[in-house]
Amino acid sequence: MDEIVNLDCGSKQMIITSRTKRAVGILLFTSFIFVTTNCTVSPRISSRGNSLDPNRVEQIKVGVSNREQVVELLGSPSSRALFGKESWYYVAERQEVLAFFAPEVKDRNVIMIQFDNTGTVEAIDKFGLEKAANIVPVNRKTPTVGKEMTVIDQIVGNFNRFRNKNTEKDKK
Numbered sequence: 001m002d003e004i005v006n007l008d009c010g011s012k013q014m015i016i017t018s019r020t021k022r023a024v025g026i027l028l029f030t031s032f033i034f035v036t037t038n039c040t041v042s043p044r045i046s047s048r049g050n051s052l053d054p055n056r057v058e059q060i061k062v063g064v065s066n067r068e069q070v071v072e073l074l075g076s077p078s079s080r081a082l083f084g085k086e087s088w089y090y091v092a093e094r095q096e097v098l099a100f101f102a103p104e105v106k107d108r109n110v111i112m113i114q115f116d117n118t119g120t121v122e123a124i125d126k127f128g129l130e131k132a133a134n135i136v137p138v139n140r141k142t143p144t145v146g147k148e149m150t151v152i153d154q155i156v157g158n159f160n161r162f163r164n165k166n167t168e169k170d171k172k
Helices: 018-037 054-058 067-074 151-171
Strands: 005-009 012-016 044-049 086-097 104-115 121-127
Antiparallel strands (some): 104 121
């Protein structure tokens, strides 16, 4: 039997049952968990790539610095160009993820260093998110040879395959 508590709040009267107490308790508990774990407010931040010190990048001089000096100052590049002029790319990215949503890129820095034929720095370029391109993948399927079978067809087909082997052994 529910216990009824009668509260006199001025001119209004409130009746609190054990169910109401239970619901309020559950609500307070879940609110406490969300507030203490902070999962609804603060995003997770992840950094990827080569976050370079701007002072070190400034030490590289066009027409003076060579490959070895660049590696000594900045480390190995994230990527190298395969075609055209020899170019090294240093890429750094910062993403934020809020709860279960897709990650959102907040900051991206790309430093491209081009070298001439002698290995001397020819140009230094810096790019950010303003140069980023949104690439949409093609949603096609590669056609395959054969027939499509359901799970039941596959199971029944296996039984027939074994039965045919047994009948061939009996004929010999």
